[in-house]
Amino acid sequence: MNITRAFGFIALCLQVVSAPLESSVFAVEAKALVFGRVQDDPVRAIRDRQEFVDYLAKKLRPLGIGSGKIVVVEKLHELARLIKEGKVDMFHDSVVPTVVVSKWSGAIPILRQWKSGEAEYDSAVVVRKSSNIETIADLKGKVLAFDEPHSTSAHVIARMYLIENKLKLVQMNSTGGAVPNATGFVYGADGSALNLLMMGRVDAAVTSSREFNELRPEVRETLKIIAKTVSVPRQLIAVRKSLDPKLHRSLKETMLEMDKDPEGQQVLRRQQKTTKIDAIPPSSMEQLRAVEKFVFSALADQVGSW
Amino acid sequence: MTLKVKPGLKVKVFVSFALSYLAAVGALTYLTIRSQRSALLVQMAERARVGINLLELSVANRLYRLDILQLETIAREAKALPDVDYAYIYDVTGRIVGDYHEDRRRLFSTFNDPLGLKIIKASETLVDIDDNAEILDISKPVILNREKLGGIRLGFDLKPIFNEMRKLTLRAIAISVSIFVVGLMVIFVITMRFIRPIEQLTLAAKRIEEGDLQYRVGIVRDDEIGTLALGFDQMAERLVQRERELKQSQDTLRRADRLSSLGLLTAGLAHEIRNPLVAIRTFTQLLPERYDDPEFREGFQGLALKEVDRICGLITDLLTFARPSKPNVAPENVNDVVDNIARILESQAKEKGVEISREFGADLPKVWIDREQMKQVFMNLILNAIQAMTGAGKVTLLSRTVERNGVQPAGEFVQVEVRDNGIGIPEENLQHIFDPFFTSKDEGSGLGLAVSHQIVQEHGGFVTVESTVGKGTSFFVHMPVGKPIRPAVNGHAQVNEANLSH
Numbered sequence: 128m129n130i131t132r133a134f135g136f137i138a139l140c141l142q143v144v145s146a147p148l149e150s151s152v153f154a155v156e157a158k159a160l161v162f163g164r165v166q167d168d169p170v171r172a173i174r175d176r177q178e179f180v181d182y183l184a185k186k187l188r189p190l191g192i193g194s195g196k197i198v199v200v201e202k203l204h205e206l207a208r209l210i211k212e213g214k215v216d217m218f219h220d221s222v223v224p225t226v227v228v229s230k231w232s233g234a235i236p237i238l239r240q241w242k243s244g245e246a247e248y249d250s251a252v253v254v255r256k257s258s259n260i261e262t263i264a265d266l267k268g269k270v271l272a273f274d275e276p277h278s279t280s281a282h283v284i285a286r287m288y289l290i291e292n293k294l295k296l297v298q299m300n301s302t303g304g305a306v307p308n309a310t311g312f313v314y315g316a317d318g319s320a321l322n323l324l325m326m327g328r329v330d331a332a333v334t335s336s337r338e339f340n341e342l343r344p345e346v347r348e349t350l351k352i353i354a355k356t357v358s359v360p361r362q363l364i365a366v367r368k369s370l371d372p373k374l375h376r377s378l379k380e381t382m383l384e385m386d387k388d389p390e391g392q393q394v395l396r397r398q399q400k401t402t403k404i405d406a407i408p409p410s411s412m413e414q415l416r417a418v419e420k421f422v423f424s425a426l427a428d429q430v431g432s433w
Numbered sequence: 434m435t436l437k438v439k440p441g442l443k444v445k446v447f448v449s450f451a452l453s454y455l456a457a458v459g460a461l462t463y464l465t466i467r468s469q470r471s472a473l474l475v476q477m478a479e480r481a482r483v484g485i486n487l488l489e490l491s492v493a494n495r496l497y498r499l500d501i502l503q504l505e506t507i508a509r510e511a512k513a514l515p516d517v518d519y520a521y522i523y524d525v526t527g528r529i530v531g532d533y534h535e536d537r538r539r540l541f542s543t544f545n546d547p548l549g550l551k552i553i554k555a556s557e558t559l560v561d562i563d564d565n566a567e568i569l570d571i572s573k574p575v576i577l578n579r580e581k582l583g584g585i586r587l588g589f590d591l592k593p594i595f596n597e598m599r600k601l602t603l604r605a606i607a608i609s610v611s612i613f614v615v616g617l618m619v620i621f622v623i624t625m626r627f628i629r630p631i632e633q634l635t636l637a638a639k640r641i642e643e644g645d646l647q648y649r650v651g652i653v654r655d656d657e658i659g660t661l662a663l664g665f666d667q668m669a670e671r672l673v674q675r676e677r678e679l680k681q682s683q684d685t686l687r688r689a690d691r692l693s694s695l696g697l698l699t700a701g702l703a704h705e706i707r708n709p710l711v712a713i714r715t716f717t718q719l720l721p722e723r724y725d726d727p728e729f730r731e732g733f734q735g736l737a738l739k740e741v742d743r744i745c746g747l748i749t750d751l752l753t754f755a756r757p758s759k760p761n762v763a764p765e766n767v768n769d770v771v772d773n774i775a776r777i778l779e780s781q782a783k784e785k786g787v788e789i790s791r792e793f794g795a796d797l798p799k800v801w802i803d804r805e806q807m808k809q810v811f812m813n814l815i816l817n818a819i820q821a822m823t824g825a826g827k828v829t830l831l832s833r834t835v836e837r838n839g840v841q842p843a844g845e846f847v848q849v850e851v852r853d854n855g856i857g858i859p860e861e862n863l864q865h866i867f868d869p870f871f872t873s874k875d876e877g878s879g880l881g882l883a884v885s886h887q888i889v890q891e892h893g894g895f896v897t898v899e900s901t902v903g904k905g906t907s908f909f910v911h912m913p914v915g916k917p918i919r920p921a922v923n924g925h926a927q928v929n930e931a932n933l934s935h
Contacts, residue, residue, distance in 0.1 A: 169497035170490075170577055177578045199497065 157193025163215035169199035207231035221279035240362035247358035250285040269330035272320035280335035462609040504531030523549035552584035709740030764799035786825035813881035821855025857902035
């Protein structure tokens, strides 16, 4: 047997031996990157985010991610359960839902999302221009409208602010009547607090400054802002605590780089007009802890149903 | 016996146009109904598409969460829409999760509906029209991005549309029938307008074919038919002129033929005349010596009168033959005509040692002929027979009645046969013997048989010939019994080729 033939035989043996190893041991099973979302409208939730998740999945392909999937649930606790069970890898939401789900599931908020081009936003207490309410103190004996209970800007942040400003808030079953020495409040559906104000059914309403500014001028002219809260991150992105560290790191890096990648920019723009994703500033982290403390103390009776 | 009626051009054209028109109207009606049906169904299908797309929007979120009670409500609301007969919503396994079809509820079925599976496997909207059930079934999978959530299916009741289509069909048929009837009337009028002049032309052609050359179409129109009619009339006019010229030519030919025959007769006649003159001269020379002999005088007188009468008779016959006569058709005994000519030619025949014998049929019917013209015919035929002998021979003249059935011309004919036992006619000449100027003799003009043939033809008769080379020839002259109306078929004498032999 000459040398050439010997090498040929060895190469053949290696090929035969390595073939099954390649398919069974070294082959990485393609997994899906699962994005969680709490929303009433699953169709919209998925259509708005699929491209974003697909983009991430494509970038994470070297780490064995084959596709991106979105799971939509109705309640925050459902999302938290799925994260805990390892069925959802990441989610994004405003401050309050992020804090609540993270608390329940152990998820970690890692980035800030500039939704609608805003890094942060605040809440505003709005009254009719014709009313004699000028300050927070004037809200005593009046009725105030919040949006949904878990709304960051239209409820929690403002409520924290009002309580910090010594206003006593009492929930009312309906908009009729008033609470002496306190401020009555009602919850409206998403975006309906302002409607209740404009219809004259409440004396004040809480909304985000951004939403107020987006009102039609002729409507906005009839209203006035009497107080504004501190700004909080517009949207946060959190990941499952048990996520593979490599994947965690790559995911974070990918999202941080998205605004520098032309394709990433396009995807971000189509995902709620996001302009960039960046790190959460330390001050915001402090706010998150404050919000968490407030929600699980002041709103402890209702947070369980979120 | 079946009576076979041949449809005329008018009927053919009318029926053709009517059938074409019927086919066109029928096709148009069919296509109109089809397009109406298609349009209505397309409209319904579009409506159904809108309906199913709206249903998809309604059920997508509910299907995502498999909110069965909500899906049931949506199915019920979908069923309540106008013309919706049933509504089904399937989950991703093909199980019915929202159902509303009359009172038959299959909600919460544990089995997977095969149709549901088919819908979910599909990648697009499926539309099916069931003509019998009068239902438009439309279904589609509900897909959210890449994920199939389930399927939806709606049944639209097509009965109102089908009823509308039936009404439209009846209306279209009624309108088409009306249009067809009106169209038929128009076609009839147009057919009459176009066919009538053609009929007039046809009639004119027939009349001219029958010999009425004076008939004219007389259509005055400022179109192609008018031009055709004018051309036809001008053609008829030229035909009259040609006929006149032809007649003149024929007359010339006949005169030439007569003169030719007279030339041939001259020798014989001279001999016939000289013999009695010699007898009269001899008697006249002896008269002075024997004047007192009463027996001689009486004998002389008798002989002289007899011979002079004979000469006069011959000259009269000759003059009669030679003088052109006006056409005069009358019922004649053919035997007399033939015998008269035979007598003229007898002396010439004798000179050649030819015997002319007669075997005339008795009680032959009279035939309508021009005696003088037919004499010329028999003169030619008998002269030819005499000349066909190289030495002594026999010419036999026979007459009889023959009946012809199944061949044209058919009917009863008097047939005169001129038979000789001469040299016969070779086959290659037989086909041409009736051609003008065709002759096999050194001294012939080639006109005799052509003229004879033409004369017989003009009498509605025909001439045939049988000949065997070396044995003899027979010419058969057929003359129709009764008044002839028109010349023989095709204007040609018939040669009985079956009987030709060498």
